[in-house]
Amino acid sequence: MIRFEHVTKRYADGTTAVDDLSFEVAKGELITLVGPSGCGKTTTMKMVNRLIEPTSGTIHLDGDDISAIDPVELRRRIGYVIQQVGLFPHKTVLDNTATVPHLLGWTRKKARARAAELLDLVGLAPSTYGDRYPDQLSGGQRQRVGVARALAADPPVLLMDEPFGAVDPVVREHLQNEFLRLQSTLHKTVLFVTHDIEEAVRLGDRIAVYGAGRIEQFDTPATVLGAPATPYTAEFVGADRGLKRLSVTPVETGDLEQPPVVRLDDPADRAAARLTADGAPWAVVLDADGAIHGWVSAATLSGSPEASAAGATAGADARSAAPGARTGASAPKGTTVRAHARRMDAWLPLGAPLKQAFSTMLQHDAGWIAVLDGERFLGVLTPGRLHAALRRSTTADAANIPRGEVALDRVPDA
Numbered sequence: 001m002i003r004f005e006h007v008t009k010r011y012a013d014g015t016t017a018v019d020d021l022s023f024e025v026a027k028g029e030l031i032t033l034v035g036p037s038g039c040g041k042t043t044t045m046k047m048v049n050r051l052i053e054p055t056s057g058t059i060h061l062d063g064d065d066i067s068a069i070d071p072v073e074l075r076r077r078i079g080y081v082i083q084q085v086g087l088f089p090h091k092t093v094l095d096n097t098a099t100v101p102h103l104l105g106w107t108r109k110k111a112r113a114r115a116a117e118l119l120d121l122v123g124l125a126p127s128t129y130g131d132r133y134p135d136q137l138s139g140g141q142r143q144r145v146g147v148a149r150a151l152a153a154d155p156p157v158l159l160m161d162e163p164f165g166a167v168d169p170v171v172r173e174h175l176q177n178e179f180l181r182l183q184s185t186l187h188k189t190v191l192f193v194t195h196d197i198e199e200a201v202r203l204g205d206r207i208a209v210y211g212a213g214r215i216e217q218f219d220t221p222a223t224v225l226g227a228p229a230t231p232y233t234a235e236f237v238g239a240d241r242g243l244k245r246l247s248v249t250p251v252e253t254g255d256l257e258q259p260p261v262v263r264l265d266d267p268a269d270r271a272a273a274r275l276t277a278d279g280a281p282w283a284v285v286l287d288a289d290g291a292i293h294g295w296v297s298a299a300t301l302s303g304s305p306e307a308s309a310a311g312a313t314a315g316a317d318a319r320s321a322a323p324g325a326r327t328g329a330s331a332p333k334g335t336t337v338r339a340h341a342r343r344m345d346a347w348l349p350l351g352a353p354l355k356q357a358f359s360t361m362l363q364h365d366a367g368w369i370a371v372l373d374g375e376r377f378l379g380v381l382t383p384g385r386l387h388a389a390l391r392r393s394t395t396a397d398a399a400n401i402p403r404g405e406v407a408l409d410r411v412p413d414a
């Protein structure tokens, strides 16, 4: 969709802002350009809509060399959002949003209807905000109007230059989430400039990490964090990149442990015998529909008085013995698992980031959490498995192979 070929920009004073840049962005991809101040991110972006002309090299948009396209016509195909927003102060929010459709010659009625639709899309009710003026909005609301205005003519490409840079971190995270939600339905091709690595990681399908005028690494967030290509990138993404990777590494089925599973209506003595045979200290309990109910310990099933919540609390691993576990004892006759089971609310969907898994474990003070596909129970994640998943994903990303192909024994200390 966007292709840079050996693009260089040298300003009149001799500054080389961008040096022999080549990269390609696929249709529907969101690329974040990240790097320190003055490294050439904005220059890169402004060359796409011809606010800046390259000194040499070519840029293609959807196969067309942009130097052959009239800049005004080109900019109709490209939405542009900047940090200062640049709303017209004397125009209402609705009229600001309708600016581009208006310029394109749409009727006033049609342009305003489209503007109202877009304000709704970015979470600003047109009935409340449409007639306000920009100075009657918060910073975050102004940014939303900026996004709505850029989307008004439905351009296939969006250029966003630190669009959420001027708002506080809480509002920024909110705007980022909203934008991701929008992008998941709109699938625009986006170049997004930021100097914030957290923002770049959170938003980008791929990240271009800039050094002075050059791209040092252009890859997925997980790979940039897990396998920085150069010492410069490693330093830029930060010493805590392992932590950051938790946000971009999803839970996969291969990460899960499979403790024994019993049903609520199973006879307790049979469940106890099963755990004894397996040498397992506890089992996951599912209801009749296969949905997660909770867990039951071998000790509880066998009527041990010291049966405790140990199976679900911190430190308990599906393979480790729960305190109080007693094997070989007989369960009370005539009861079902239901009478002994405990509820367990800590679960997360397959594909959720490891960070969410870790946070759920901490929140529930749990040594394991169930992983579900819809309602279906798939297995459990333990702290040990979470650590292994992180290490395997790092190896997998560095070697560019699926995580499932990295054997656990290739991961020391997992």
Ligand SMILES: Nc1ncnc2c1ncn2[C@@H]1O[C@H](COP(=O)(O)OP(=O)(O)OP(=O)(O)O)[C@@H](O)[C@H]1O
Binding pocket: 011, 012, 013, 015, 016, 017, 035, 036, 037, 038, 039, 040, 041, 042, 043, 044, 195
């Ligand atoms: N009109 C200009 N004339 C001369 N040098 C310029 C001009 N515009 C930008 N530069 C220089 O080009 C380099 C790249 O600037 P650019 O604005 O692309 O950086 P950036 O990565 O977007 O920085 P920031 O994050 O601070 O916005 C800088 O050294 C800057 O000083």
